Amino acid sequence: MVVKKFKNGTVFHRPKLSDVVGTPLDLNSLDKKSGLSAWGILALGIIVYDIYAIKSEKIETLTRSFWRITEKPKIGNIFIGVWLGLTFHLLIEKLIRKAYNSKL
Numbered sequence: 001m002v003v004k005k006f007k008n009g010t011v012f013h014r015p016k017l018s019d020v021v022g023t024p025l026d027l028n029s030l031d032k033k034s035g036l037s038a039w040g041i042l043a044l045g046i047i048v049y050d051i052y053a054i055k056s057e058k059i060e061t062l063t064r065s066f067w068r069i070t071e072k073p074k075i076g077n078i079f080i081g082v083w084l085g086l087t088f089h090l091l092i093e094k095l096i097r098k099a100y101n102s103k104l
Contacts, residue, residue: 070076
């Protein structure tokens, strides 16, 4: 735990990344608010955007934008790398951390 003190006396406790990664996963949300509403808002925003893009024909859909961006070699590779990183974070990291923590 890193302790950072400010001039006004406020103390900020910030966990180190190694402390967070090495701890077992606790998937219970008893003491926290659920993130399900944020996922719903995100999905609704994507659906509304794509419907508007299709109906208005003024802007491209997210799918078409993804296809266009990935056609360019340099920018496409960066974009796909970011997408793969997000996929790894959301899907694969949990499995790796569960397997790692079950061995301890």
